[in-house]
Amino acid sequence: MAVYHSAEQAMDLLRSNHRVFVHSVAAAPQLLLRTMVNRASSLSGVEIIHLHTEGTAEYALPEYEESFRVNALFVGANVRKAIQSGHADFTPVFLSEIPALFRNKILPLDVALISVSPPDKHGFCSLGTSVDVTRAAVQSARYVIAQVNSFVPRTHGDSFIHVKHIDMMVEHHEPLPVLDAAPLSDNEKKIGEYVASLVDDGATLQMGIGAIPDAVLASLGNHRELGIHTEMFSDRVIDLVERGVITGQHKRKYKGKIVSGFVFGSQRLYDFVDDNPEIAMLDIGYVNDTSVIRQNPKVTAINSAIEVDITGQVCADSIGCKIYSGVGGQMDFIRGASLSEGGKPIIALPSTTSKGLSRIVNVLKQGAGVVTTRSHVHYIVTEYGIAYLYGKSLRERAERLIAIAHPNHREELARQTFEMYGWNIS
DSSP, rough: OOOOOOOHGGGGGTTTTTTEEEBBTTTTHHHHHHHHTTTGGGGOOOEESSBBBOOOOOSSSSTTTEEEEEEEEEOOOHHHHHHHHTSSEEEEOOGGGGHHHHHSSSSSSSSSEEOOOOOOOEEEEEEBBBOTTTTHHHHHOOOEEEEEEEEEEOOOSSOEEEEOOOOOEEOOOOOOOOOOOOOOOOOHHHHHHHHHHHHOTTTTEOOOOHHHHHHHHHTTTTTSSSSEBBEEEEEHHHHHTTTTTTTOOOOOTTTTTTSSSEESSSSSHHHHHOOOEEEOOOOHHTTOHHHTTTSSSTTTEEEOOOOTTEEEOOSSEEEEEEESSSOOHHHHHHHHHHHHOOOOEEOOOOOOOOTTTEEEEEETHHHHHHOEOOOOOOEEETEEEEEOOOEEEEEEEEHHHHHOOOOOHHHHHHHHHHHHHOOOOO
16 A cells, blocks of 8 residues: 655655666656755765756756766756766766666665656556666665656556555656657758668667657658667657557567657657557666667667767767767667668768758767767768768778768868878769
8 A cells, every 4th residue: 555755754765975866858756856956955975866857957056066966877958067067977888788787786776766657456656658777776776765646657568666665655746748849850851761761661660769760750651560679769659650650560579569668758659658558668778688689670770979980980979078968779779780680770960060060070079989889880871861881991981971971061071081091082
């Protein structure tokens, strides 16, 4: 039987120098976080650890640095400034390996702050929109504090947690943050069309959230018998399910089901995953395991980048020395797709930044992180075409990448390439 406490009572479990995990993305428990911040004056040295989260993340503000310090395993907009200014930390790690950091006590957790659906008649709550690394966190933390929220959808898979495994339950109902898809630009549509041309019928898809994944999904309406095995997905998957494009019938792992670690999107998405047995929300240690991914047929992994150099090195986590996002699951799926029978690992990005600078570059910015190495890269896609790099020499890669750079930058890229490598690229 569920016993509820006030948020203030629940926060009495929190002590100075604790390491506190926060539930991921839309599931970050906003009332618990507000209450924790209100107690800042009585706390010091608390480490807040999480992936990307939605919400204001007041605990990352400079005025609370004596009480809290963020250690982000993937960087969202709400903590980016704190990390770039040195007031917070970033730990680079493959998404697939984070559960082991918790379970093996490499990063031992004192407290896990989570959001759950109300318990059913058997006493089971659901982790809802984010199972990802959160399942490992609740299994590993000394104390689990849950905000019970009727707006949290009840998802299937590894999502369930019994009330007996929750130390403090706080009832508070508030809508989850939503992400409504923005209209696609002409360039984004073109990239989507190029990527969709690489997707075979019967393929198993991995994609992220944002304009380019949306553009790809919008271009798949005429495909057949696709499957989904991905760390995350958003609204446009629903359209393909309803049109019968996504069936999962060729998958070898969780055949017929959509496998994911978390979801983030509109209320329509949360309603779609609620009590839907077609959706399997699983531990990210399984979802992103390369040995699991590769067993599905024609795995087509669609990821993005901040910049790519002419040898194929992919920077996806930083702008120079400034950490922007994180390693995430890109390499988990790039490698899994490349080992899958008929698989295709794809990096898709606009050819220029919002300021018109080329994102195909001769040399990555000083301090830039290489998330996907040039030896792992297969396909690079911009709105100007597809560059297939696998098995190609450095000179051939330069030729192909310059050909899909923005026309305004091709001549300068070719000139700098000649100065650096002696390759004469017309």
